[in-house]
Amino acid sequence: MLLFCFLHTNFVDQYHWISQIFKVLGSCADDGWSMNVQSEVRAIDGYPVVLPCTFSHPQHSQHSSLQVLWRLGHGQGATVLFHCTSRTGASACEPGPHQDQRYRLEGNPREHDVSLRINSATLQDNGRYYCRVEVQGREHVSFEDKMGTRLRVEAPPKILALSVGGSDESGYTALCRVQGSPLPDVQWLGPDELLEGSAVVPLTQGTVVHYHTVSQLRGVAVGQHYTCSASNPLGKDQATLYILRPHSPPTVGRTAPPVLLVLLTVSMIAKLVLLVGVGAWLVRGGAFWWVSCLWK
Numbered sequence: 001m002l003l004f005c006f007l008h009t010n011f012v013d014q015y016h017w018i019s020q021i022f023k024v025l026g027s028c029a030d031d032g033w034s035m036n037v038q039s040e041v042r043a044i045d046g047y048p049v050v051l052p053c054t055f056s057h058p059q060h061s062q063h064s065s066l067q068v069l070w071r072l073g074h075g076q077g078a079t080v081l082f083h084c085t086s087r088t089g090a091s092a093c094e095p096g097p098h099q100d101q102r103y104r105l106e107g108n109p110r111e112h113d114v115s116l117r118i119n120s121a122t123l124q125d126n127g128r129y130y131c132r133v134e135v136q137g138r139e140h141v142s143f144e145d146k147m148g149t150r151l152r153v154e155a156p157p158k159i160l161a162l163s164v165g166g167s168d169e170s171g172y173t174a175l176c177r178v179q180g181s182p183l184p185d186v187q188w189l190g191p192d193e194l195l196e197g198s199a200v201v202p203l204t205q206g207t208v209v210h211y212h213t214v215s216q217l218r219g220v221a222v223g224q225h226y227t228c229s230a231s232n233p234l235g236k237d238q239a240t241l242y243i244l245r246p247h248s249p250p251t252v253g254r255t256a257p258p259v260l261l262v263l264l265t266v267s268m269i270a271k272l273v274l275l276v277g278v279g280a281w282l283v284r285g286g287a288f289w290w291v292s293c294l295w296k
Contacts, residue, residue, distance in 0.1 A: 049153075
């Protein structure tokens with residue numbers, strides 16, 4: 001079995017970004033309704049983000065009860081992430097009893113602002129979001145943005161795992177698994193030079209796996225160290241792999257006497273001492289006592 005260890009150092013650059021605001025061409029309007037959203041919002045992994053959404057509605061519904069919904073995705077596969085009710089005369093929009101606390105309303109529906117705040121955005125939050133407002137009164141009226149807002153979460157590189165596999169016969173290969181968005185560029189550094197690695201066959205498609213990459217370095221040598229370095233516009237991360245050959249246990253019969261042989265030798269010596277002692281006892285008189293006993 002080959003032993004290895006790695007030293008992990010994080011070089012995450014300070015990243016300041018300005019959200020690029022792409023206004024929807026032409027606000028959605030229908031019978032006095034209008035809704036304005038951003039077509040794209042960018043966020044950094046681990047930081048909060050706000051998805052803006054403002055609206056207007058006809059005057060006759062100003063004092064009606066309002067419901068606000070935010071969904072991720074469209075159609076049958078959509079997931080409702082946030083749902084609250086703004087009742088007439090209430091100052092706040094009351095969320096449902098099982099509302100995920102990571103989501104909350106940043107705006108006030110009574111001020112025509114239903115912007116959504118996501119605390120600690122993650123790569124899993126990437127997707128298109130839709131805001132919806134429902135007016136409950138004589139007629140149940142609802143209005144929803146048809147374009148949606150694309151949330152693009154970015155993350156600096158992070159090395160998730162660094163390992164080595166193989167044998168003396170087939171050779172050893174180092175593997176470096178990295179996460180990041182945009183997908184990081186991976187390089188290998190040997191003891192003295194830059195080495196050429198190769199990407200492993202892409203993993204199964206998925207929301208999180210899409211932001212993972214695995215790089216391999218073939219022909220690594222025992223007793224050497226290799227550094228995996230990952231970088232993207234948000235920063236850099238690197239880890240060093242030390243490949244050590246384990247110490248072989250002492251071979252029986254070569255550098256140390258077999259334990260079984262030692263035990264057998266001790267046992268034979270003990271038996272010999274016992275026999276000598278019994279013989280001496282018999283010679284000194286024990287035998288005559290035994291014969292006299294038989295005679296009686």
